[in-house]
Amino acid sequence: MNFKEKVVWITGASSGIGEALAEEFAKLGARLILSSRRQAELERVKAKLKMSDEDCLVLPLDLEQYHEMEDKVEKALNHFDRIDYLVNNGGISQRSLIMDTKMEVYERLMDIDFLGTVALSKAVLPVFIRQKSGHYTVVTSLMGKFASPLRAGYCGAKHALHGFFDALRLEHEDDNVGVTLVCPGFIRTDISRNALTGSGAAQQTMDQAQENGMSANECAQRIIKGINRGDFETYIGGKERLAVYLKRWFPRILHRVVRKSAVT
Numbered sequence: 001m002n003f004k005e006k007v008v009w010i011t012g013a014s015s016g017i018g019e020a021l022a023e024e025f026a027k028l029g030a031r032l033i034l035s036s037r038r039q040a041e042l043e044r045v046k047a048k049l050k051m052s053d054e055d056c057l058v059l060p061l062d063l064e065q066y067h068e069m070e071d072k073v074e075k076a077l078n079h080f081d082r083i084d085y086l087v088n089n090g091g092i093s094q095r096s097l098i099m100d101t102k103m104e105v106y107e108r109l110m111d112i113d114f115l116g117t118v119a120l121s122k123a124v125l126p127v128f129i130r131q132k133s134g135h136y137t138v139v140t141s142l143m144g145k146f147a148s149p150l151r152a153g154y155c156g157a158k159h160a161l162h163g164f165f166d167a168l169r170l171e172h173e174d175d176n177v178g179v180t181l182v183c184p185g186f187i188r189t190d191i192s193r194n195a196l197t198g199s200g201a202a203q204q205t206m207d208q209a210q211e212n213g214m215s216a217n218e219c220a221q222r223i224i225k226g227i228n229r230g231d232f233e234t235y236i237g238g239k240e241r242l243a244v245y246l247k248r249w250f251p252r253i254l255h256r257v258v259r260k261s262a263v264t
Contacts, residue, residue, distance in 0.1 A: 003224075004029035007080045011063070011120065012090030014041035016189030017139060020220035021087060022049060028224070031055045033076050033083075036090060037062045063090050063116025064108070069123040082131060085227075086124050088117045089139040093191045094154040095207075095264060096198035105200050106153040113157035118164055125168075128177045135178040137227055138165050142185045142240060146247040146254060148263050154195075169232070178230065182223050183244070185237025186213030192264070207264050213237065 008025045012018035014036035022032055026049045034042045039060045046056050057079045061072050076083060091113045094105065121136055128134025143151055144158035162181060169179040192207040219236050226234030235241040246254035 003085075005031060006084040007031050007033065007082055008085040008087060009033035009035065009059075009076060009083055009124075010087045010089055011035045011061070011117075012139075013045060014038045016191065017184065017187060017216050017219055017223075018087075018089040019045050020216035021089065021223065023217065024220045024224055026051060026056075030085075031080060033057045033059050033080070035059050035061045035072075061120075063112045063120070066111065066116045066119035069116075069119040072120070073123040073127065077127065083124055083127050083134065084131075085135045085137065086121060087137040087139070088121060089137075090116070091139070091157075093151065093195040094197075095150045095192065095195040095203045097150060098152050100198035101153065102198060102200060105196050105198065106156075108196065108200065109153040109157050110160075113154065114160045114164075117161065121165075121168070125172070125177070129172070129175045133176045135180070135227065136165060136168070137180045137182060137223065139182045139184065139223070142183045142235065142237065142243065144181070144183055145235075145244045146258075148258055148261075150263055180227050180231050181233045182226060183233060183235045184214075184219055185235070185240035186210050187216055187219045187237070188213050189216055205264075208262065209240075 003025060008030045010018050010021050013022050013034040022034060022045055025032060034045055036042055037060060039058065042058045042060065046058055049056060059072060059075060094109055138161055140158045140161045143155045144162050147155045165179045165181055186209045188210065192210045193204055195203045197203055214237060222236045235244055243254055
């Protein structure tokens with residue numbers, strides 16, 4: 001794939017993997033739409049990229065406000081006359097036991113990680129169909145393939161993304177619409193600091209495995225390679241990726257391994 005002059009829309013672009021993706025796509029000559037809740041941070045990323053207003057649109061959006069997504073797509077099309085790639089990267093994690101977690105926390109996780117992503121993707125779908133081309137990249141997690149303690153709601157939302165986007169791929173292959181599901185493991189970002197606890201407050205600490213994980217820029221480079229290969233799914237990280245195959249072939253072994261592992 002040649003990303004030069006292609007319009008790439010990235011959610012969660014104000015930090016972490018999203019910011020790194022913006023950097024890597026900019027190097028490849030893409031035109032960018034940068035979205036997250038934090039406009040000031042999006043403007044910082046745009047300034048770092050040294051991109052013109054013509055080639056980079058800052059478009060704030062809140063995934064919890066998923067009824068607004070059609071308006072956001074209209075604004076994107078008013079600036080660029082097309083959308084070639086939608087990178088659904090925005091989301092939030094969780095660190096709390098099921099017994100200690102308020103239902104409101106699960107609702108928020110589903111609103112942000114699943115419904116917001118689905119709503120934006122659905123709003124972009126008519127554009128892809130009209131163009132007879134388009135590609136969704138959905139940054140889920142290895143937690144979309146297996147589970148871990150303290151992340152039940154997060155796992156549920158990420159598993160749901162796999163079900164939805166596998167169905168979307170089946171329904172729209174004839175429209176030349178592609179889907180790549182990206183499953184990162186431990187990446188050095190603030191995801192664990194921002195993770196919701198049982199009360200809904202942020203954890204505010206970095207998990208040790210996260211701190212020792214892959215850099216966000218290396219992760220972004222591997223994501224783009226996965227898109228280039230046309231991967232249906234791509235697993236990114238270190239030895240934690242092996243858990244995907246343990247889950248498939250030896251689920252009881254994986255169960256024992258995860259129970260003995262440090263999960264924060």
